[in-house]
Amino acid sequence: MPTKIEKDSVTGRETTGHEWDGIKELNTPLPKWWLYVFYACIAWAIGMFILYPSIPYGTGYFKGVLGYSQRRAVDAAVAEVAAQRQASMDKIAALSFADIRKDPALLEVALTDGRITFATNCQPCHGAGGAGRPGYPALAAGAWIWGGTLEDIQQTITHGIRSADPDARQSAMPRFGADGILKPDQIQAVADFVHAKFYGHPPLAADIAEGQKIFAENCAACHGDAGQGNPQMGAPRLASKVHLYGGSLETIVSQVTNPRMGVMPNWNTRLDPATIKALALYVHSLGGGQ
Numbered sequence: 001m002p003t004k005i006e007k008d009s010v011t012g013r014e015t016t017g018h019e020w021d022g023i024k025e026l027n028t029p030l031p032k033w034w035l036y037v038f039y040a041c042i043a044w045a046i047g048m049f050i051l052y053p054s055i056p057y058g059t060g061y062f063k064g065v066l067g068y069s070q071r072r073a074v075d076a077a078v079a080e081v082a083a084q085r086q087a088s089m090d091k092i093a094a095l096s097f098a099d100i101r102k103d104p105a106l107l108e109v110a111l112t113d114g115r116i117t118f119a120t121n122c123q124p125c126h127g128a129g130g131a132g133r134p135g136y137p138a139l140a141a142g143a144w145i146w147g148g149t150l151e152d153i154q155q156t157i158t159h160g161i162r163s164a165d166p167d168a169r170q171s172a173m174p175r176f177g178a179d180g181i182l183k184p185d186q187i188q189a190v191a192d193f194v195h196a197k198f199y200g201h202p203p204l205a206a207d208i209a210e211g212q213k214i215f216a217e218n219c220a221a222c223h224g225d226a227g228q229g230n231p232q233m234g235a236p237r238l239a240s241k242v243h244l245y246g247g248s249l250e251t252i253v254s255q256v257t258n259p260r261m262g263v264m265p266n267w268n269t270r271l272d273p274a275t276i277k278a279l280a281l282y283v284h285s286l287g288g289g290q
């Protein structure tokens with residue numbers, strides 16, 4: 001197609017020389033404002049190229065004269081949050097439980113920290129929200145084996161129960177069956193008594209007086225005459241709807257025959273004192289705190 005540049009008579013501008021069916025294309029220049037914005041964008045891009053990390057080469061990249069790095073920015077933000085948390089945790093470590101509870105903002109930090117620590121460290125044994133499971137006490141139920149004040153809970157978490165810690169809480173139920181202290185029919189009788197009198201089920205035996213006698217002689221010293229338990233000795237409350245090992249007659253017979261003596265790890269080697277305090281506040285808040 002032959003091109004012929006000519007002047008348009010209406011606008012006074014030149015055409016591009018392209019023509020289709022008599023329609024000619026005007027060579028209208030770009031608007032000045034658009035052109036300057038375009039140039040400004042180019043200048044801006046070059047500036048950004050120089051200031052910030054940009055051109056990749058071989059094994060690395062041009063880091064930019066500002067030395068900015070997104071990773072460092074994230075690290076700084078994380079460090080700032082950690083510093084804020086550390087300030088709160090230092091306060092938690094220094095203050096008494098009573099003072100922490102007087103400061104709603106600090107208590108909130110403690111409970112949040114406790115909830116997160118509980119989910120990762122304690123939940124596998126004690127269940128979500130401290131609901132418990134056979135062999136692992138329900139921490140939300142208020143049926144404390146070792147006492148449910150903040151200090152009791154802090155002590156239990158710090159040193160554990162029958163753990164390797166020299167200050168661990170210690171208690172032992174005699175192995176009445178395994179060591180031949182009671183005969184199988186006596187164990188059956190005392191278990192039936194506990195199951196009926198304290199766990200609230202119909203007795204199997206016509207007369208539970210025999211079981212009652214065995215209980216008074218062998219069990220009441222630790223578990224109490226009324227099965228009320230003894231937090232000083234770590235003897236669980238038997239007169240309760242919440243049981244460490246379950247509520248069936250078989251579990252009682254099994255416990256009296258060969259007690260299980262569960263182990264609660266000591267956490268002083270794994271968690272710092274402030275975190276343990278936060279945990280104690282959280283566990284206490286689950287519903288059973290005293």
Ligand code: HEC
Binds near residue numbers: 153
């Ligand atoms: C390996 C399993 C296990 C883990 C993990 C564990 N516990 Fe325990 N915990 C136990 C057992 C078992 C007992 C009961 C011991 C007994 O028979 O007296 C117990 C008892 C307790 C008690 C005493 C309950 C009472 O009635 O007096 C508290 C409080 C407690 N745990 C808190 C925690 C906290 C908080 C954590 C997390 C830091 C935790 N436990 C992690 C197994 C565990």
Ligand code: HEC
Binds near residue numbers: 173190194215242252
């Ligand atoms: C020297 C103290 C001691 C004596 C005596 C004792 N117990 Fe225990 N008993 C304990 C302790 C401690 C536990 C908790 C075991 C554990 O934490 O694993 C326990 C746990 C139990 C449990 C489990 C409770 C639950 O919540 O599941 C039953 C049932 C029980 N004892 C019944 C008896 C009976 C019946 C006798 C008498 C024949 C007896 N005990 C004598 C200390 C004692």
